[in-house]
Amino acid sequence: xxxxxxxxxxxxxRAVADGAxxxxxxxxxxxxxxxxxxxxxxxxxxPAGREEEWRFSPADRLQPLFQADLGSSGVTVExxxxxxxxxxxxxxxxxRLGTAGKPGDRTAVTAWNAFQQxxxxxxxxxxxxxxxxxxxxxxxxxxxxxxxxxxxAERHSEAVVVLDHDGVGTLAETVEIVxxxxxxxxxxxxxDWADGAVHASSHRARIGRDAKLKHVVVTFGGDVVxxxxxxxxxxxxxxxxxxxxxxxxTNQHQEHxxxxxxxxxxxxxxxxxxxxxxxxxxxxxxxxxxxxxAAAENTDTYELNRNLVLSDGARADSVPNLxxxxxxxxxxxxxxxxxxxxxxxxFYLQARGIPETEARKLxxxxxxxxxxxxxxxxxxxxxxxxxxxAELEKSMSVITGAPTA
Amino acid sequence: MPTLxxxxxxxxxxxxxxxxxxxxxxxxxxxxxxxxxxMGPNGSGKSTLASALAGHPKYTVTSGTxxxxxxxxxxxxxxxxxRAGLFLAMQYPxxxxxxxxxxxxRTAKTAISGEAPALRTxxxxxxxxxxxxxxxxxxxxxxxxxxxxxxxxKRHEILQMELFKPRFAxxxxxxxxxxxxxLRVVSEGVNRAKEQTDVGILLITHYTRILRYIKPxxxxxxxxxKIAEEGGSELADRLEEEGYDKYLGANKTVSA
Numbered sequence: 001x002x003x004x005x006x007x008x009x010x011x012x013x014r015a016v017a018d019g020a021x022x023x024x025x026x027x028x029x030x031x032x033x034x035x036x037x038x039x040x041x042x043x044x045x046x047p048a049g050r051e052e053e054w055r056f057s058p059a060d061r062l063q064p065l066f067q068a069d070l071g072s073s074g075v076t077v078e079x080x081x082x083x084x085x086x087x088x089x090x091x092x093x094x095x096r097l098g099t100a101g102k103p104g105d106r107t108a109v110t111a112w113n114a115f116q117q118x119x120x121x122x123x124x125x126x127x128x129x130x131x132x133x134x135x136x137x138x139x140x141x142x143x144x145x146x147x148x149x150x151x152x153a154e155r156h157s158e159a160v161v162v163l164d165h166d167g168v169g170t171l172a173e174t175v176e177i178v179x180x181x182x183x184x185x186x187x188x189x190x191x192d193w194a195d196g197a198v199h200a201s202s203h204r205a206r207i208g209r210d211a212k213l214k215h216v217v218v219t220f221g222g223d224v225v226x227x228x229x230x231x232x233x234x235x236x237x238x239x240x241x242x243x244x245x246x247x248x249x250t251n252q253h254q255e256h257x258x259x260x261x262x263x264x265x266x267x268x269x270x271x272x273x274x275x276x277x278x279x280x281x282x283x284x285x286x287x288x289x290x291x292x293x294a295a296a297e298n299t300d301t302y303e304l305n306r307n308l309v310l311s312d313g314a315r316a317d318s319v320p321n322l323x324x325x326x327x328x329x330x331x332x333x334x335x336x337x338x339x340x341x342x343x344x345x346x347f348y349l350q351a352r353g354i355p356e357t358e359a360r361k362l363x364x365x366x367x368x369x370x371x372x373x374x375x376x377x378x379x380x381x382x383x384x385x386x387x388x389x390a391e392l393e394k395s396m397s398v399i400t401g402a403p404t405a
Numbered sequence: 406m407p408t409l410x411x412x413x414x415x416x417x418x419x420x421x422x423x424x425x426x427x428x429x430x431x432x433x434x435x436x437x438x439x440x441x442x443x444m445g446p447n448g449s450g451k452s453t454l455a456s457a458l459a460g461h462p463k464y465t466v467t468s469g470t471x472x473x474x475x476x477x478x479x480x481x482x483x484x485x486x487x488r489a490g491l492f493l494a495m496q497y498p499x500x501x502x503x504x505x506x507x508x509x510x511r512t513a514k515t516a517i518s519g520e521a522p523a524l525r526t527x528x529x530x531x532x533x534x535x536x537x538x539x540x541x542x543x544x545x546x547x548x549x550x551x552x553x554x555x556x557x558x559k560r561h562e563i564l565q566m567e568l569f570k571p572r573f574a575x576x577x578x579x580x581x582x583x584x585x586x587x588l589r590v591v592s593e594g595v596n597r598a599k600e601q602t603d604v605g606i607l608l609i610t611h612y613t614r615i616l617r618y619i620k621p622x623x624x625x626x627x628x629x630x631k632i633a634e635e636g637g638s639e640l641a642d643r644l645e646e647e648g649y650d651k652y653l654g655a656n657k658t659v660s661a
Contacts, residue, residue: 343462348499350483351459351492352513352565359484362512366503366548 031323032259032289037102041068044109053105056285056317058253061224064144065107065172065200070114074145074169077119078136082129085159088120096120097150100176101204101230104259108202108228111172114146121161122152123185129159132379139169139197150176153183155208160186160377166221170198177205179213181235186214188380192387193222200226207267209235216375217273219246219254220387226255233296236266243272243374244286245384247391248314250279257287258303262296271303274371276364276391280313287319288334297328307338308367310360361392407474407490409435409573409605414469416450416457424465427453429630431469433607435573440599440606442616442641445627446649451609452496454627455577459493460486473573488517490572494562494579501549506561507531509549510568517569534567537597539590555582563594566604574598575607580615592618613645628652 035053038044046066049059059066079087090097097118103109123129135149151161163175179185191199199222207213219225231240240260248254260269275284286305307316320334341363349359368388372381416428427450435441443451457464458471460483471478473489481489501509510531515521522530532542538560550558559579566574576595580588592615598604608619616624616638624640625632626649633652634640 342499344499345501347459347461347483348495349501349509349513351487351495352509352569353484353487353516354513355484355516356482358512358516362504362509363501366501369503 032291035104037104039102039112041109041113044106047106057226057255058224061198064170065110068110070110070144070146070172072116072145074141074143075147075171076138076140077147080134082131082133084127084129085133086122089117090120100178100206101232103202107172107200111146111174115148118148118150120150123154123157123159125154126156133161135163137165139167142170144170147171147173151187152178153180153185155180156182158184162188162380165191165193168194168196173201175201175203179207179211181208182210184212188216191219191222191225197222198224203229205231207233207238207240210237212239214241217244217256224253228257230259232261233264233267236264238267241270245368245371246275246284248277248282248284249394251281253283255285259289262292262299265297268300272371273305274368276308276310277314277316278310282314285317289321292324292326292329294325297326298330300330301332303334305336309340364392407437407572410472412470414471415467416453417465417467419463427630431631435605435607437605438603440608440621441623442621443609443625443627444644446653449627450630451627452577455493455575455609458575492566492569492571492574494566494576496577498550498558498562500551502551504549505546506549507545534564538564538594556587559583559591563591567594567598570602571604573605577609580610589618595619613641616641
């Protein structure tokens with residue numbers, strides 16, 4: 001579904017699972033299970049732009065990352081680890097790399113083939129990290145580069161790992177996430193690039209028996225940011241919670257394409273992504289593919305995407321896809337809604353003496369509030385609130401024409 | 406004494422076919438402490454008057470004036486009107502997802518009085534006002550109007566009226582959809598505000614029921630966008646008996 005941004009409201013309660021969008025408006029390209037994945041550049045050629053997985057993307061702006069000759073000088077990677085966590089820098093031949101699934105699109109395959117060194121963050125078995133582990137990926141030049149990060153939570157370990165992306169860079173990145181049996185891992189990836197940055201990131205997660213992954217994606221800055229998180233269950237009892245928050249300004253393209261692969265029984269997935277848009281040319285894309293394979297009985301899944309359009313000229317595309325190959329499921333649903341900032345809400349708040357800019361802020365804060373609390377990492381929540389306030393200041397200047405405070 | 410003065414007010418509503426005139430010359434003066442009931446059949450323009458005075462963008466004032474204490478109300482933005490002391494209890498209060506009642510009340514109170522209310526006394530005041538309106542205090546943590554029943558929405562409107570202490574309050578069909586108990590509770594709230602703040606009230610209603618609890622000083626009958634008849638509370642009693650047929654027979658241009 002491509003949601004037009006007119007005549008809808010921001011009354012989120014009115015969106016219902018199947019009334020809020022149409023099925024079949026987009027001609028499906030066959031099952032997600034048939035999508036080509038490969039480590040080989042030859043298997044996944046440079047896209048023309050009309051392919052299903054690229055049809056919303058600005059292929060021209062992503063061109064540098066489609067090339068096979070990516071370097072490594074454009075970014076630096078620094079890790080500040082919790083004391084229980086080990087950090088290594090390894091070469092391409094390390095056997096632990098490439099175990100969380102194969103690349104599924106062109107930038108994922110160029111990233112895989114070009115990286116020289118990988119950063120491996122390991123939470124040893126049964127270790128409980130006492131602090132957040134921070135991985136800082138900093139763009140230092142516009143040289144198109146590749147980077148590779150692997151986060152391994154060994155069995156029954158617990159940790160929070162936050163990846164931060166900032167500076168100006170042109171980066172194709174792979175983030176592999178391996179959650180072994182019984183482990184509980186939170187991975188937060190923040191894309192807060194400076195203007196001019198172009199970033200394509202393939203997150204590939206494997207979730208073991210009774211393991212839980214909380215995967216959080218936050219996108220604020222950068223010209224083009226395209227994150228494609230894949231999650232695959234390898235044994236029963238696994239759970240994944242995928243949370244995303246994005247805020248696109250004038251001429252920013254922010255794309256999040258998720259794939260949850262329920263290949264085994266008794267697993268649970270929850271996907272909640274919310275985004276706000278403001279300014280001409282702000283474009284967000286959310287695609288949520290969930291595949292429940294024939295063997296995946298007793299699967300429980302729900303995915304939701306909400307977009308709030310704050311000004312004219314912005315565009316939000318939202319496409320939930322649910323494929324179900326077994327009748328024996330515990331629950332499966334999805335919802336998608338895109339609304340404009342609502343004149344009636346504005347009138348109600350203003351009629352209580354609240355000036356327009358303050359009223360808009362209240363509504364946007366309210367839109368994101370619940371989601372932020374779901375993240376469950378206080379230091380990240382605080383930063384997010386501050387970032388949202390900064391975005392709001394920008395948004396008010398767009399709306400009222402007044403200079404930012 | 407503060408007054409709300411409406412003179413020869415003409416208002417159009419935006420429709421797909423262009424502007425459509427609704428109010429055709431309304432004259433009304435409300436002084437502090439007075440309660441004016443505006444009654445009339447559906448489609449007579451009662452709610453348009455309420456929305457236009459509050460500044461709803463859908464309505465355009467084509468001629469006439471409205472002043473609050475001599476200040477030109479129509480020149481003010483919606484929030485300026487509220488800060489000048491005008492309050493509208495809405496017929497259909499709007500949901501604001503993710504914004505708690507407590508946060509909303511504090512934000513609005515701060516905007517209206519120009520400074521944040523003192524934390525300790527404000528909390529007490531809110532809790533007290535909620536108890537008076539038989540609202541569970543857990544209510545404060547819910548999102549504004551989200552999932553509220555019709556009765557809860559109306560109590561929440563009157564709660565705001567009690568807390569914000571406006572100089573003039575317009576109650577737009579606050580009685581509609583309320584059962585007898587809720588109607589009594591809400592009416593008590595309005596009467597408390599009258600006693601405590603000398604607020605002038607414009608009470609818009611289709612039915613006479615609420616006037617058993619809130620005594621009007623004046624009753625105005627609205628027909629086809631203007632006041633067709635005025636009187637004291639005895640006029641309401643007569644409407645109770647006779648209905649609006651007499652007015653509609655002569656002036657059948659507005660459909661419900």
